[in-house]
Amino acid sequence: MNALSEDASLFAEVDGKYGVYTLRELFELHNQRHKIKVPTLLNERGEKTWVEVEDVVSFGKQPLKRITLATTRLYTELSEDSIITAFSHRLFEGKEEKINLKFTIVNNLKVTKDPRHNDTLLLTTRIPLESPKGDQFDFDLGFVIGFWISEGNFVKRKHKNTKRSMDVLNSYARKKGMTLEEYLDYVTDIQRVELSVGQSDFERGYIDIVQKHFKFSKPLKVSENGYQLYSSDLSLIHLIKDYTEGHTSHNKCVKNEIFNRSWKFLEGTMVGFLSGDGHFAKQLDGFRIEITTNYRLYNDLIFLAKALGYDVHLHNGYFAKSPSSNNYYYHLCLNIFKNWHRRTALGLVKERIKSIEDVDMKEAFNLVVKPLYSENDKRVKFNHLYFTAYGILVSDAMKTLEPLSDLLVEPEREIFYSLVNS
Numbered sequence: 001m002n003a004l005s006e007d008a009s010l011f012a013e014v015d016g017k018y019g020v021y022t023l024r025e026l027f028e029l030h031n032q033r034h035k036i037k038v039p040t041l042l043n044e045r046g047e048k049t050w051v052e053v054e055d056v057v058s059f060g061k062q063p064l065k066r067i068t069l070a071t072t073r074l075y076t077e078l079s080e081d082s083i084i085t086a087f088s089h090r091l092f093e094g095k096e097e098k099i100n101l102k103f104t105i106v107n108n109l110k111v112t113k114d115p116r117h118n119d120t121l122l123l124t125t126r127i128p129l130e131s132p133k134g135d136q137f138d139f140d141l142g143f144v145i146g147f148w149i150s151e152g153n154f155v156k157r158k159h160k161n162t163k164r165s166m167d168v169l170n171s172y173a174r175k176k177g178m179t180l181e182e183y184l185d186y187v188t189d190i191q192r193v194e195l196s197v198g199q200s201d202f203e204r205g206y207i208d209i210v211q212k213h214f215k216f217s218k219p220l221k222v223s224e225n226g227y228q229l230y231s232s233d234l235s236l237i238h239l240i241k242d243y244t245e246g247h248t249s250h251n252k253c254v255k256n257e258i259f260n261r262s263w264k265f266l267e268g269t270m271v272g273f274l275s276g277d278g279h280f281a282k283q284l285d286g287f288r289i290e291i292t293t294n295y296r297l298y299n300d301l302i303f304l305a306k307a308l309g310y311d312v313h314l315h316n317g318y319f320a321k322s323p324s325s326n327n328y329y330y331h332l333c334l335n336i337f338k339n340w341h342r343r344t345a346l347g348l349v350k351e352r353i354k355s356i357e358d359v360d361m362k363e364a365f366n367l368v369v370k371p372l373y374s375e376n377d378k379r380v381k382f383n384h385l386y387f388t389a390y391g392i393l394v395s396d397a398m399k400t401l402e403p404l405s406d407l408l409v410e411p412e413r414e415i416f417y418s419l420v421n422s
Contacts, residue, residue, distance in 0.1 A: 002395060003059040003364035005077035009299060010388040011127045011306070013037040013050055018129060019256030020303045023056070023365040023388075030056040038386045039128050040369060041393070043379055044098040046346025048128040051386070055368040062364040065106055069123065069392070070115040070354035071342070073314035074302075076389030077359050080107040083395040085122045085385070099346055101381055103395060111356050118353045124391035125340070125347050126309035134262025142265040143209050144236070145243050145258070146272025148193065149297070151201075152240075154247040157191045190237045195229040202227075206275050253296040259307060270304050274336065286311075286337035293330045301334065302390050311337040312390070369396050 006024040036053040068075040086104035173183030214236040246252040278287035305312040315333040371383040384395040
């Protein structure tokens with residue numbers, strides 16, 4: 001039976017709100033009786049829908065396998081007897097009008113030193129968010145958030161309130177019809193927002209977008225081409241706090257609320273970040289990104305890309321010395337391509353496996369999704385798919401196992417029956 005790593009991240013809808021969650025988090029949310037849905041394939045035409053999760057099962061500590069894909073380096077960690085969608089020579093029947101899915105067991109995947117001869121898995125090109133399109137205003141606000149994540153920080157208030165200052169604040173609170181506690185939360189513990197920018201940011205129009213809806217002081221020149229921008233605009237501070245967490249390059253990340261705005265808001269967030277920390281490589285037609293050791297933000301960028309339908313590739317990181325502290329930090333690297341340069345069909349792309357490696361013992365979980373079709377329906381194979389590890393298709397294979405056995409390729413069927421009967 002399938003068991004996936006507790007820290008496997010997947011996109012889910014919890015109580016009607018989208019977000020990125022680990023399997024452990026979904027296990028806890030399910031026990032608290034929250035309503036959880038995950039995206040799954042609906043039919044042979046590649047259409048997707050959201051399916052209710054009936055159960056989240058814990059298997060305790062398990063030895064797992066890490067499957068890494070050859071092109072994108074995206075990966076998932078799961079048990080050796082897990083069922084996964086593998087390569088079929090007739091994956092797309094006819095003129096790519098129908099998906100002909102085949103399933104196999106992880107322990108039987110073909111992996112050699114040359115990835116060209118390895119088995120192929122299916123990767124989804126987009127998470128099916130059902131969000132409004134949005135407008136230019138949404139794009140601008142998202143851009144500000146993305147640009148702040150890449151180029152900004154907060155300056156917190158340092159002074160402590162005295163009795164006299166608290167009396168003044170209390171009078172301000174009354175004028176706004178607030179309690180003192182509500183007013184203190186309104187003014188926040190943030191004194192101002194700082195943005196570190198260059199001359200090119202002005203020339204490319206990035207600063208015009210940032211300053212369009214918020215008040216900033218006059219740019220302060222700090223080097224030949226470097227400037228500091230400051231803002232104490234409370235609406236800007238609240239926007240950033242509503243959709244992000246952290247305030248340094250090591251802990252800044254987005255909140256799940258960001259996925260519940262509009263397409264334009266998400267696009268603006270990605271474009272804003274790439275405008276600050278992305279290097280456009282013309283020969284690749286994509287952005288090269290290097291960030292300090294911040295795995296949460298790294299994960300956020302991957303899921304933002306998947307939500308927008310962008311092609312994201314992971315790369316090996318490297319150690320670099322910080323000029324300010326002389327400490328060495330591990331830099332995380334990835335490429336993001338707005339345009340796909342690989343053949344796609346029906347919202348899926350085929351990708352060969354690079355490697356399968358043993359993983360240390362980890363607590364493992366799995367989802368049980370509500371079946372879409374009856375057992376005598378030819379589409380029953382679509383009952384058992386959900387997206388995890390950035391879009392690699394994995395079967396839940398928990399309760400209604402028998403129909404799935406008919407879809408396994410030989411010799412996986414014999415292995416499957418031995419697992420069911422054990």
